[in-house]
Amino acid sequence: MRDLYQRLAISPEANEQDIKRAVASCHHSVLRQDAESVFAVAERRDVYDTLHGTVSDIGRLRARLGLTHGAHWQGDVANDFSMPPDQAVSRHDELIGRVEHAVSLYNRWRRFRGSWLLITIFATGASVGLALGLTLCLWLMAM
Amino acid sequence: MSIARFSPFELLLLKSRSQVDTATLLLLAWVLVHRQHISEGQRRRRLTDVSAHFRHGHELTPVMSIAHSQDLQAIQLAAEVLRKECSKERSLSIIHQAISVATDDGALSIANHYILRFLADLLNVAPVTLATLFQELTGAPLSSPEDPSRDAYWQIHDPDYHARKARDAAAAEQKARQEQARAEQHQRQKNEREQHKQQKQQDKQRRQDEARRTREQEQQRKREQTHQQEQEKQRQREQSEREQRSREHYSRQHEHHQQHSRNHYSQQQRPSPPPDRTTRALSVLGLRPGASRIEVRHAYRRMAQLHHPDRFYTKSDQQIALASARFQRIKNAYDYLMKTY
Numbered sequence: 001m002r003d004l005y006q007r008l009a010i011s012p013e014a015n016e017q018d019i020k021r022a023v024a025s026c027h028h029s030v031l032r033q034d035a036e037s038v039f040a041v042a043e044r045r046d047v048y049d050t051l052h053g054t055v056s057d058i059g060r061l062r063a064r065l066g067l068t069h070g071a072h073w074q075g076d077v078a079n080d081f082s083m084p085p086d087q088a089v090s091r092h093d094e095l096i097g098r099v100e101h102a103v104s105l106y107n108r109w110r111r112f113r114g115s116w117l118l119i120t121i122f123a124t125g126a127s128v129g130l131a132l133g134l135t136l137c138l139w140l141m142a143m
Numbered sequence: 144m145s146i147a148r149f150s151p152f153e154l155l156l157l158k159s160r161s162q163v164d165t166a167t168l169l170l171l172a173w174v175l176v177h178r179q180h181i182s183e184g185q186r187r188r189r190l191t192d193v194s195a196h197f198r199h200g201h202e203l204t205p206v207m208s209i210a211h212s213q214d215l216q217a218i219q220l221a222a223e224v225l226r227k228e229c230s231k232e233r234s235l236s237i238i239h240q241a242i243s244v245a246t247d248d249g250a251l252s253i254a255n256h257y258i259l260r261f262l263a264d265l266l267n268v269a270p271v272t273l274a275t276l277f278q279e280l281t282g283a284p285l286s287s288p289e290d291p292s293r294d295a296y297w298q299i300h301d302p303d304y305h306a307r308k309a310r311d312a313a314a315a316e317q318k319a320r321q322e323q324a325r326a327e328q329h330q331r332q333k334n335e336r337e338q339h340k341q342q343k344q345q346d347k348q349r350r351q352d353e354a355r356r357t358r359e360q361e362q363q364r365k366r367e368q369t370h371q372q373e374q375e376k377q378r379q380r381e382q383s384e385r386e387q388r389s390r391e392h393y394s395r396q397h398e399h400h401q402q403h404s405r406n407h408y409s410q411q412q413r414p415s416p417p418p419d420r421t422t423r424a425l426s427v428l429g430l431r432p433g434a435s436r437i438e439v440r441h442a443y444r445r446m447a448q449l450h451h452p453d454r455f456y457t458k459s460d461q462q463i464a465l466a467s468a469r470f471q472r473i474k475n476a477y478d479y480l481m482k483t484y
Contacts, residue, residue, distance in 0.1 A: 001253070002292045037294040041304065048291050054177065054254040057215055058261050064219055065226070070264030072273070076290075077257065091220035092227065095153050 001055060003080035004035050004048070012052065059083050152209050152217035155201060156224070163228050164197040165206070166221035167237050170262060172203075172210035173218060174245050177254040189247070192478075193240055222265050232464045234266035236471060238273065242280050243475075247482070256288035280475075324382065331378065338371070421483060424476035436484050443477040 005012045008022040008031075019039050026032045038048050059081035062068050068082045149157070152169065159165040171193055175186045190203055209217050229237070241262055245255040263273045277285035289296055298305060342364075349360050422432050428442040448454075452467040 001257075001288065001290050004292050034292060034294045037297050038292060041301075044291075044297060044301065051253055051291060053213075055257055057213065057218075058257050060215065061219055061222065062261065062264070065222055065265065067261070067264045070260075071270050072260035072264045090223060091216060092223040095156070095220065098147065098149065098153075099157065 001051065001080075002076045003052065003056075004031075004038060005052070006080055007031060008035060012049065055081050056083075060086070150214070150217060151205055152214065152220060155205055155209075156220070158201055160200040161198040162224050163233070164194070164199040165201070166224040167240070168194055168197065168199060168203070168206050169210060169217060169221040170225070170237075171240060171244050172206050174241050174255055174258055174262075176210045176213075177252055177258060178245060178249070179252045180249055189244060193244055226265055229266060231267075232467060234268065235272075235276075236467065238263060238266060238268050238276060239280065239471065242277055243478070246281050247478075253288045253291065320385070324385070421480070424479050427472055427476035428480070436481075439477065439480050439484065443473065446473045 005014070008019070008026060010018055010022045014022070016039075019035075023032055023035045023039065026035065037044070039045050055077060059068075059077075060083050062070065062073060063083045063085045066085075067073065068078070073082070156162055156165055168190070172186075172190055175181075175189060178186070181189075187203065187207060190207065194203065225234070225237070238259075241259055245251055245259060251259070259273070262268075263270070268276075274285045277283075289300075291297070291300075345360075345364075349357070352360070425432055425434055425439070428439060428446060430438060430442055434442075447470065450466055450469045450473060452463050452470055455463045455466045
């Protein structure tokens with residue numbers, strides 16, 4: 001399995017004219033014949049694109065997990081689909097960090113809930129009473 | 144400070160009773176998604192079969208939908224969990240399950256070739272071990288994946304296209320030949336007409352000629368006629384021969400195409416399992432050949448209870464490993480029998 005797009009220097013989303021032009025200007029005769037036979041028929045290109053997507057996903061996974069030199073990753077595939085590691089973040093560490101964060105938030109909320117609840121209830125009660133008194137005063141003065 | 148939301152797979156993992164089992168499930172579902180020619184229901188059933196002894200404790204539907212969406216981050220997370228928390232025996236059994244899930248009656252798809260190899264690299268399984276496992280499970284050696292980026296692949300897998308092309312070319316050739324034949328016939332008719340004219344002229348001359356030359360002329364005309372007939376015959380023979388040849392050519396091409404497609408078909412068929420495999424599977428379950436399906440099921444339940452690795456929980460690692468190997472063998476035999484009986 002080779003990455004024909006990479007070898008022809010086109011993007012996988014290229015339209016048919018671009019592909020035809022790239023294939024016609026390719027100097028390697030074997031590669032040109034292969035590319036012609038893959039891109040000549042729409043169904044073949046679909047099949048190839050699906051597999052291309054899967055294999056590039058695997059290449060990306062391998063790059064992130066540090067498996068680009070595995071014993072099972074050799075030959076054309078390894079040459080064409082090994083990607084440079086993008087962001088070296090371990091998903092598992094990230095998950096643990098996120099869980100820790102969520103737990104600390106939850107704990108803080110639990111810890112402060114009792115006292116804060118009292119304070120907020122008192123504050124809302126007081127403010128409602130004040131507002132009522134004020135409006136009553138204003139109304140009486142207007143009378 | 145805002146906190147990013149947990150993805151569906153992260154939530155599953157947090158809720159799961161066994162993270163390794165959940166991660167394994169996702170990777171097996173990923174393999175199943177890339178298997179061709181099976182329906183969604185079959186995929187789900189197969190995943191349920193495989194996960195019969197898992198301790199994840201959640202639904203399988205979200206796992207399947209995550210696998211369908213090809214969520215790369217979820218798969219990466221699952222792979223990291225597996226790599227962190229898998230023992231050697233467990234990783235072998237996961238590879239085992241992945242192979243059986245990927246190939247239990249059809250051929251291994253190209254995408255699954257790469258996925259299996261990725262899993263093997265992830266779980267530190269050497270190529271030799273993978274090849275041996277594959278050979279044991281499927282009876283066929285693990286070949287290198289086919290390459291759809293090459294012309295040769297399409298020559299084999301899309302013979303219809305090439306046959307169609309060849310047929311079109313043959314039809315064009317035949318048409319050209321027919322046109323040529325028509326032109327020849329036209330020419331011949333013209334020749335005949337000219338000859339007719341000449342004959343008429345000769346007739347006139349003859350009428351004007353003296354009676355003494357009539358006999359000679361008669362003879363000459365006869366000779367001419369026989370000659371013409373011979374020519375005609377020869378021409379007909381030539382034409383029929385040509386037609387015969389073109390028909391032969393077409394039928395040969397047709398035959399070639401048929402042979403080609405037959406080859407293709409026979410390549411698609413898997414080699415049938417050895418006939419004694421059923422007997423061996425039965426003997427693994429402690430049964431004689433000819434046991435019924437119900438007996439097989441009862442024997443499997445008994446054996447599974449006897450050899451389940453959880454029974455050896457308090458024993459040494461070595462004993463647990465042996466028990467899980469035994470259990471795996473029993474389960475394989477049972478699976479095989481359920482499939483073939």
